[in-house]
Amino acid sequence: MDPTTVLALICSGLVFAGWLVLPHAPTTVKPAVVVSEERQPVSVSA
Amino acid sequence: MKIDAGDTAWVLACAALVMLMTPALGFFYGGLVRRKNVLSTIMHSFFILCLISVQWVLWGYSLAFGPDKFHLIGGLEWVGLNNVGFTPNAGYAPTIPHQAFMLFQMMFAVITPALISGAFAERQRFKAFVLFSLLWATFVYDPIAHWVWGAGGWLHNLGALDFAGGTVVHISSGVSALVAALVLGRRLGFGKQSFAPHDSTMTVLGAALLWFGWFGFNAGSALSAGALATNAFVVTNTAAAMAALTWMTVSWWHKRQPSVLGAAAGAVAGLVAITPASGFVNVMGAIVIGFGAGVVCYLAIQLRERIRVDDALDVWAVHGIGGTWGALATGLFATVAINSGAANGLFYGNPKQALIQLVAVGASWGWSIIGTFVILKVVNLIVPLRVGEEEEVLGLDLSQHGEPAYAGIHPN
Numbered sequence: 001m002d003p004t005t006v007l008a009l010i011c012s013g014l015v016f017a018g019w020l021v022l023p024h025a026p027t028t029v030k031p032a033v034v035v036s037e038e039r040q041p042v043s044v045s046a
Numbered sequence: 047m048k049i050d051a052g053d054t055a056w057v058l059a060c061a062a063l064v065m066l067m068t069p070a071l072g073f074f075y076g077g078l079v080r081r082k083n084v085l086s087t088i089m090h091s092f093f094i095l096c097l098i099s100v101q102w103v104l105w106g107y108s109l110a111f112g113p114d115k116f117h118l119i120g121g122l123e124w125v126g127l128n129n130v131g132f133t134p135n136a137g138y139a140p141t142i143p144h145q146a147f148m149l150f151q152m153m154f155a156v157i158t159p160a161l162i163s164g165a166f167a168e169r170q171r172f173k174a175f176v177l178f179s180l181l182w183a184t185f186v187y188d189p190i191a192h193w194v195w196g197a198g199g200w201l202h203n204l205g206a207l208d209f210a211g212g213t214v215v216h217i218s219s220g221v222s223a224l225v226a227a228l229v230l231g232r233r234l235g236f237g238k239q240s241f242a243p244h245d246s247t248m249t250v251l252g253a254a255l256l257w258f259g260w261f262g263f264n265a266g267s268a269l270s271a272g273a274l275a276t277n278a279f280v281v282t283n284t285a286a287a288m289a290a291l292t293w294m295t296v297s298w299w300h301k302r303q304p305s306v307l308g309a310a311a312g313a314v315a316g317l318v319a320i321t322p323a324s325g326f327v328n329v330m331g332a333i334v335i336g337f338g339a340g341v342v343c344y345l346a347i348q349l350r351e352r353i354r355v356d357d358a359l360d361v362w363a364v365h366g367i368g369g370t371w372g373a374l375a376t377g378l379f380a381t382v383a384i385n386s387g388a389a390n391g392l393f394y395g396n397p398k399q400a401l402i403q404l405v406a407v408g409a410s411w412g413w414s415i416i417g418t419f420v421i422l423k424v425v426n427l428i429v430p431l432r433v434g435e436e437e438e439v440l441g442l443d444l445s446q447h448g449e450p451a452y453a454g455i456h457p458n
Contacts, residue, residue: 002330004328008333012333015295015337018295022298022299023303
């Protein structure tokens with residue numbers, strides 16, 4: 001195996017193995033802000 | 047010399063692929079700027095496509111590829127495409143019409159100054175941009191193209207390897223971008239307000255189109271439809287993918303989340319880095335080059351942020367540093383098993399090639415820095431480089447072009 005192939009395998013191994021230790025989810029989850037555009041009924045007095 | 051129909055068809059199709067890269071770059075950059083500047087950012091790329099298309103046939107091609115003068119520049123014998131006909135030029139591409147070669151090279155000349163526009167996005171006066179682009183193409187791009195690719199150019203004679211433009215396209219544009227960012231100064235509100243991309247989907251689409259066009263950029267540089275083009279195609283795709291994976295992984299580790307824009311930027315960094323090497327390295331070399339691009343370009347952005355240089359769209363980090371890494375890596379991983387007409391690199395027993403690549407990188411950096419600085423100062427004497435504060439706050443779409451990008455939506 002030539003040196004370039006060895007280097008390529010090391011690089012690929014670093015990236016693929018890195019995924020095993022990376023966080024599964026964001027460390028902080030911000031609550032979603034829901035914006036309602038529905039109009040509220042307005043009472044109209046006669 | 048006999049014209050080969052297959053080679054000619056391939057090179058013409060690749061010229062069209064490379065042409066697409068410039069508007070694709072406009073969309074890549076356009077998504078990254080604020081809503082009030084998207085149209086002006088896209089216009090930079092679109093306008094340069096038009097400007098350099100004309101400059102190239104008038105005098106650009108002659109300066110870059112015309113008969114050599116002092117190993118530094120092409121002569122004026124080919125101005126207006128005089129003597130550039132349909133008979134193949136044996137020195138450049140012996141199986142296709144000379145004009146097909148000229149056209150293919152035109153698209154490289156087009157995209158290079160367009161790359162720089164990312165550095166001064168959101169603040170450069172359009173008139174200054176027009177003057178700068180014309181002068182830069184003539185006095186920076188054309189000479190470097192002649193040094194590296196022109197028959198008789200001094201880096202060409204030295205044996206520098208640059209298959210598709212690591213030095214000519216990416217180092218020249220990336221380093222010039224850094225100079226432009228320093229000369230123009232930071233955008234109003236830099237470091238105080240958010241410059242978040244206004245449309246990341248546009249950027250990812252632009253990156254995908256760039257990737258597509260890059261097959262023409264690199265595989266077309268074989269100038270024939272055969273094994274060398276196939277190798278360039280394979281290593282281009284591999285390096286782009288590896289760099290995207292690497293960048294995403296590094297940013298995931300650093301910022302705790304896998305960035306979508308990071309994956310797109312990583313792919314572009316990989317494409318940049320494999321560009322000079324694509325006709326000289328094998329697919330294992332491409333994996334190493336892609337990995338290196340993902341790491342060094344990401345680190346370059348961290349450095350750029352730390353020293354507070356407002357290279358708005360990170361042209362220096364991706365193209366300048368990515369191109370430098372690719373040019374140097376060509377001196378490490380090149381092998382005559384891929385291209386018998388070239389040379390081995392350090393890993394294949396030829397350390398001298400690594401030194402030659404270093405000289406080519408240094409010369410490209412040096413000329414780009416000097417040339418760009420002088421041109422910017424000259425242009426500034428004629429027309430101010432930056433827009434006024436009010437124009438910058440209003441946005442360049444309205445202040446420079448009088449058109450909003452999205453009708454009915456406030457540009458801010």
